[in-house]
Amino acid sequence: MMTRRQWIGGSIAAAALVAGGAAYEFSAAGVDERAIVAAIAPVLLDGALPRDPAARAGAVEDVVRGMEVAVAGLPLELRAQLNQLFGILRFPLTRRFVAGVRDAWPDAKPDEITRFLTSWRYSGVARLRGAYDALHQLMMAAWYGNERAWTAIGYAGPPHVA
Amino acid sequence: MIRDFVREGVEGGWDVRDLSRIDRDAHVAADVAIVGTGAGGGTAAEILAKSGLRVVLIEEGPLRTSTDFRMREREAYPQLYQESAARKTADKGITILQGRSVGGSTTVNWTSSFRTPSDTLAFWRERYGLRTFDEAQLAPWFAMMERRLQIHPWQEAPNANNSALRDGAAKLGIPSKVIPRNVDGCRNLGYCGMGCPTNAKQSMLVTTIPAALRHGAVLLTRARAERFSFDGTRIGELTVRALQSDGIAPSTHTVTIRARHYVLAAGAIGSPAVLLRSGLPDPYRLVGKRTFLHPVVLSLAVMPQPVNGFSGAPQSIYSDHFMQTQPIDAAIGYKLEVPPVHPVLAATTLVGFGDTHARIMNDLAYGQVIIALLRDGFHAESAGGSVALNGDGTPVLDYPMTPYVWEGARRALLTMAEIQFAAGAKAVLPMHEDAQPYESFPAAREAIARFPMEILRTRVVSAHVMGGCAMGNDVRESVVDEYGAHHHAENLTVFDGSVFPTSVGANPQLSIYGISARNASHLAQRLTGKTAAPIA
Numbered sequence: 270m271m272t273r274r275q276w277i278g279g280s281i282a283a284a285a286l287v288a289g290g291a292a293y294e295f296s297a298a299g300v301d302e303r304a305i306v307a308a309i310a311p312v313l314l315d316g317a318l319p320r321d322p323a324a325r326a327g328a329v330e331d332v333v334r335g336m337e338v339a340v341a342g343l344p345l346e347l348r349a350q351l352n353q354l355f356g357i358l359r360f361p362l363t364r365r366f367v368a369g370v371r372d373a374w375p376d377a378k379p380d381e382i383t384r385f386l387t388s389w390r391y392s393g394v395a396r397l398r399g400a401y402d403a404l405h406q407l408m409m410a411a412w413y414g415n416e417r418a419w420t421a422i423g424y425a426g427p428p429h430v431a
Numbered sequence: 432m433i434r435d436f437v438r439e440g441v442e443g444g445w446d447v448r449d450l451s452r453i454d455r456d457a458h459v460a461a462d463v464a465i466v467g468t469g470a471g472g473g474t475a476a477e478i479l480a481k482s483g484l485r486v487v488l489i490e491e492g493p494l495r496t497s498t499d500f501r502m503r504e505r506e507a508y509p510q511l512y513q514e515s516a517a518r519k520t521a522d523k524g525i526t527i528l529q530g531r532s533v534g535g536s537t538t539v540n541w542t543s544s545f546r547t548p549s550d551t552l553a554f555w556r557e558r559y560g561l562r563t564f565d566e567a568q569l570a571p572w573f574a575m576m577e578r579r580l581q582i583h584p585w586q587e588a589p590n591a592n593n594s595a596l597r598d599g600a601a602k603l604g605i606p607s608k609v610i611p612r613n614v615d616g617c618r619n620l621g622y623c624g625m626g627c628p629t630n631a632k633q634s635m636l637v638t639t640i641p642a643a644l645r646h647g648a649v650l651l652t653r654a655r656a657e658r659f660s661f662d663g664t665r666i667g668e669l670t671v672r673a674l675q676s677d678g679i680a681p682s683t684h685t686v687t688i689r690a691r692h693y694v695l696a697a698g699a700i701g702s703p704a705v706l707l708r709s710g711l712p713d714p715y716r717l718v719g720k721r722t723f724l725h726p727v728v729l730s731l732a733v734m735p736q737p738v739n740g741f742s743g744a745p746q747s748i749y750s751d752h753f754m755q756t757q758p759i760d761a762a763i764g765y766k767l768e769v770p771p772v773h774p775v776l777a778a779t780t781l782v783g784f785g786d787t788h789a790r791i792m793n794d795l796a797y798g799q800v801i802i803a804l805l806r807d808g809f810h811a812e813s814a815g816g817s818v819a820l821n822g823d824g825t826p827v828l829d830y831p832m833t834p835y836v837w838e839g840a841r842r843a844l845l846t847m848a849e850i851q852f853a854a855g856a857k858a859v860l861p862m863h864e865d866a867q868p869y870e871s872f873p874a875a876r877e878a879i880a881r882f883p884m885e886i887l888r889t890r891v892v893s894a895h896v897m898g899g900c901a902m903g904n905d906v907r908e909s910v911v912d913e914y915g916a917h918h919h920a921e922n923l924t925v926f927d928g929s930v931f932p933t934s935v936g937a938n939p940q941l942s943i944y945g946i947s948a949r950n951a952s953h954l955a956q957r958l959t960g961k962t963a964a965p966i967a
């Protein structure tokens with residue numbers, strides 16, 4: 270049986286716990302989580318989000334909200350695992366040493382975030398690859414599930430059924 | 432306007448009860464309680480109800496009908512799929528698509544309908560002693576379900592995504608065929624995976640379940656079967672947990688079901704989970720073991736002309752060539768098909784991020800995707816996965832990808848790239864984190880040969896979960912007998928995809944319909960003393 274703590278892998282999870290990673294909810298109230306998503310999304314979705322600054326900010330906000338809705342619809346076990354992942358990204362110590370991001374999320378440079386995503390994507394630790402994949406899946410779904418993303422990709426949306 | 436006759440039926444008095452609305456515990460009595468309303472549960476419900484038995488159906492998910500099917504991924508996945516279509520194996524290496532509303536996976540499946548392949552049946556007879564599993568004995572049951580569900584080879588032209596598979600394969604001398612589909616009046620829209628908005632797809636939601644409800648069956652929704660009580664020989668009752676209106680969190684209320692007989696049809700993963708929670712005898716620790724996935728690897732091609740893979744019947748062409756190039760228990764075989772290409776499914780499956788990902792997404796309309804379904808379970812190094820329970824009682828599947836399976840995955844990536852170039856692809860991107868778009872087959876071949884084949888590097892998905900309550904005549908290696916009867920609890924049978932002792936080696940729905948129809952008819956006769964009436 271797999272427990273939450275085993276998910277990311279022993280030593281890393283231990284670090285998160287040392288850093289105070291008790292359970293908390295990823296939700297509208299989770300201001301830090303929103304900041305994390307708002308920092309990562311423009312990098313993960315670079316080239317997909319609109320370039321115009323105001324439109325881009327709105328799109329990032331859409332991704333954050335889309336993710337919140339999606340996470341709220343997940344089973345409790347998966348939500349707990351995501352909380353743990355966001356715990357690692359949130360606590361300065363683990364953000365620094367597990368994700369390799371020096372600056373607080375709102376200040377992190379795109380390059381730094383690209384390096385973080387790439388290092389998890391190709392990590393030798395399967396659980397970190399899984400964590401990258403979870404971010405990839407949630408953010409891609411949040412953006413491409415949104416009608417605003419469709420024109421750019423040549424998708425006219427669902428047909429009209431009479 | 433499309434008539435939503437299921438909703439009309441409910442408004443007209445079918446007995447459907449949404450347990451998220453109950454405010455106290457309750458009891459329900461029936462002749463037969465069926466857990467799960469998918470391929471197995473739906474088929475059994477119609478047969479048993481028409482045989483005059485009082486049936487109660489228990490479904491964890493909600494009732495959603497054609498009016499709700501708005502063809503938007505963002506709405507469909509959370510409402511209609513297990514874990515919002517984000518269910519994964521324990522190590523997160525494989526994404527598993529399974530349905531979770533009335534009709535189960537049949538409400539969201541892609542309508543491909545194949546009888547169980549004869550080489551699979553031969554293997555089951557020889558290796559597992561399933562004597563009655565020969566083509567001639569099963570043929571009438573498959574034929575009955577083909578009539579019931581309007582299964583015919585697809586008559587219209589395949590969409591461009593499917594025709595590229597046919598044309599590319601033909602250039603290489605690889606034969607392909609037209610897929611039979613369970614549709615009636617299909618408008619060729621391509622949204623089967625989000626629930627058919629026109630009721631053309633002959634899923635359980637619009638066929639067998641309405642028929643059972645018309646015959647007085649009771650349907651409980653947002654109702655999670657938790658556990659059976661067992662007195663050493665028989666099941667006494669079934670405890671059902673009401674879910675809250677979000678459909679996820681358990682409420683404090685339970686419904687106790689007392690029935691003469693219990694049918695487990697919660698699907699692979701779901702059915703073993705109920706057995707594990709119930710602690711029924713399992714002396715050889717077989718429950719949940721040998722769970723198979725037909726692990727799927729994918730290849731994306733950018734074509735010179737639009738493909739519009741989001742439009743048109745999602746699957747209409749297949750090739751079994753690579754299932755037949757070697758014996759069934761030698762190197763792993765694979766079936767070739769294509770998937771629908773909708774934005775969320777594509778974007779989440781497409782490897783990479785940032786600009787490279789966005790550039791390919793911008794060409795979505797030109798994207799052609801082939802999938803290879805690996806036939807697992809026929810070799811000692813393909814023993815499948817095993818289901819365990821999380822702390823809260825929900826199931827999780829551990830499925831180790833073995834070198835044997837990876838070898839087939841690599842071969843399949845090569846095959847798909849070769850077919851796509853033969854079909855005229857400008858570039859091919861195998862779904863692997865180390866891949867780039869390749870502009871020629873030699874370039875792709877050289878790269879694929881060197882890919883590290885490991886989880887979360889090679890994209891692996893599955894929409895076919897099978898096994899975990901294997902049929903067999905030897906109690907030391909099976910959970911139920913060849914009619915689905917549990918080896919230890921005399922009033923329990925299993926009718927769903929969990930009973931297969933290996934994978935099917937073809938998209939499983941018709942195998943489940945046919946075998947469940949036979950076994951449910953057998954059960955009806957046992958319970959009523961009369962021959963079950965055919966349902967078509």
Ligand SMILES: Cc1cc2nc3c(=O)[nH]c(=O)nc-3n(C[C@H](O)[C@H](O)[C@H](O)COP(=O)(O)OP(=O)(O)OC[C@H]3O[C@@H](n4cnc5c(N)ncnc54)[C@H](O)[C@@H]3O)c2cc1C
Nearest residue numbers: 467469470471491535536541542543656698701928938940
């Ligand atoms: C996207 C997709 C596309 C597919 N395409 C095809 C295709 O083209 N052709 C094909 O042959 N097959 C296809 N399949 C697979 C096919 O639909 C399934 O193999 C088949 O429906 C399985 O039948 P089943 O009875 O075993 O389970 P399911 O149909 O999955 O039904 C099980 C039901 O049990 C419910 N349940 C689970 N646990 C509980 C519980 N504890 N209490 C109450 N209810 C519970 C579930 O919510 C579900 O509704 C596809 C599947 C998916 C997801």
Ligand code: SF4
Nearest residue numbers: 617618620621623627
């Ligand atoms: S392709 Fe046919 S069966 Fe599928 S959703 Fe469209 S109308 Fe329904």
